Amino acid sequence: MIRRDGQVRRAPPGAFGAVTNAHHVKLGGPFDSTFEPMFNTADAQMSSLIDWILTLDTATGASEQPRHERIRAQELPAEQNSQLAAAVSSLIARSPRTRASIRATTTHWRQQMGVVPAEAREPLIAMNQRGLYDAYYRMTERSGRWAVLFSDAYEFIFGDGFLHDFPASTDGLCAPRRAIVPLTPTIGIVYAYPRSYPTEPRLVTLRLEPAEVQFFNEALQGYANEFLFYRFQQPKLISSFTDGGHREFPYHRHEWLEEFLDDVSQYNLWGPGGTPGRCESQFLRSFHESTRFEAMLKQAKEKHSTNA
Numbered sequence: 001m002i003r004r005d006g007q008v009r010r011a012p013p014g015a016f017g018a019v020t021n022a023h024h025v026k027l028g029g030p031f032d033s034t035f036e037p038m039f040n041t042a043d044a045q046m047s048s049l050i051d052w053i054l055t056l057d058t059a060t061g062a063s064e065q066p067r068h069e070r071i072r073a074q075e076l077p078a079e080q081n082s083q084l085a086a087a088v089s090s091l092i093a094r095s096p097r098t099r100a101s102i103r104a105t106t107t108h109w110r111q112q113m114g115v116v117p118a119e120a121r122e123p124l125i126a127m128n129q130r131g132l133y134d135a136y137y138r139m140t141e142r143s144g145r146w147a148v149l150f151s152d153a154y155e156f157i158f159g160d161g162f163l164h165d166f167p168a169s170t171d172g173l174c175a176p177r178r179a180i181v182p183l184t185p186t187i188g189i190v191y192a193y194p195r196s197y198p199t200e201p202r203l204v205t206l207r208l209e210p211a212e213v214q215f216f217n218e219a220l221q222g223y224a225n226e227f228l229f230y231r232f233q234q235p236k237l238i239s240s241f242t243d244g245g246h247r248e249f250p251y252h253r254h255e256w257l258e259e260f261l262d263d264v265s266q267y268n269l270w271g272p273g274g275t276p277g278r279c280e281s282q283f284l285r286s287f288h289e290s291t292r293f294e295a296m297l298k299q300a301k302e303k304h305s306t307n308a
Contacts (some may be wrong), residue, residue: 002228002233002235004242007205010104016212023094027125035130042083042090042133049083054185058150058207068263073201075147075271081202082148088181088191089136097161097223097246101168102128109113128168135170144177144193146203147264154213155233156182163216164191178252178261178283180216187232188216192265194282204267215256222247 001009023036034133059070076084093096106120149267164179179191188208221228221241228235249257259281266279 002230003061003224004237004244006242008234008235009243023126023129025123025130034155035126037131039090039094042086045083046087049080049087049186050184052080052083053148055150056205058205060207067206067260068276070206071147071264071267071276072149072205073267073276074203074205074267076201081146082141084189085137085141087183088179088189089133089140091162091165091181092136092166092179093132095138095161096225098132098163098166098168098224099125099129100246105168115165131170132168134234136166139173139177139193140191145192145197145265147190147192149188149190149204149216150205150207151186151188151213152207154208154210154217155185155231156188156213157185157217157220158182158229159220159233160227161220161223161225161246163219163223163249163252163257176282176286180219182220186222187268190261190273192262192283193260194261194265195286196279197265198268198270198279199271201267204264206264212260218252219249219257222249253283253287253290255284255287258287 001011003009021275023034023039025031025033027034056074059065059072102125105119105120106124110120111118162179162181164181165177166179167173176195177191177193179189179190181191183189191259217235218238221238222233223246224241225244225246228237229240261283262281263278266282267273268277268279271277
């Protein structure tokens, strides 16, 4: 583990990643409760999920191939679909970044309502966090596209925040969503839920190039705050991490990322004889439309200011 000040601490994996009493609602008296047991299934299945992932095949073509030609369709049995949904949902729901978002939102509204003290207490954060896992699981289990990312020479890092746009609320889950979750140093999971996508294959695999792993690792540094976790390859810290705070891409979007998500989510086998193809862009098109709209708004505001 490495902190944002560069301090390194080495220990077995089980020594990291725990937030003390984060899933306990301690109000005092008979209303005390805990929702820690709801994560037991996801935790118990993690080892078997990884064992199954390691049986999946990937393309072995040349690195200069276009990305969509390096993608392979996979069968996704119902049991493994459920395990993927449980693993990703539990990691997002338990992420310190999710708790930080809840804290910021509840503190803001307590300030607006004049509640003293305004700072959200741990029981209030836990009460808002309690329903997230089930809501995330229901969405990811029944819809969206999964992609398993493999890396050979370069390792994925993990942190106390990672790239996703799941709200820290049970509301708003019908909108398009994305999550990039490092599962092990050599395996990453992508969940992509665009406005439209081929329902089959539900799962694809892709072996990443070093530059692709580097993008995801640097993005994760921005979404983290205090800690990064790595195995052998110590990451070079960048300012988006060392400056502190859970940062994010504007609307969690980046032009390179949108194209990547289009490649994995729009992949299909609809060509002649079941050959691979790619449907129309969804993520990247939305990104460009939003960029143009924001430019128009900026121009309109500047014109209004000038006239005033």
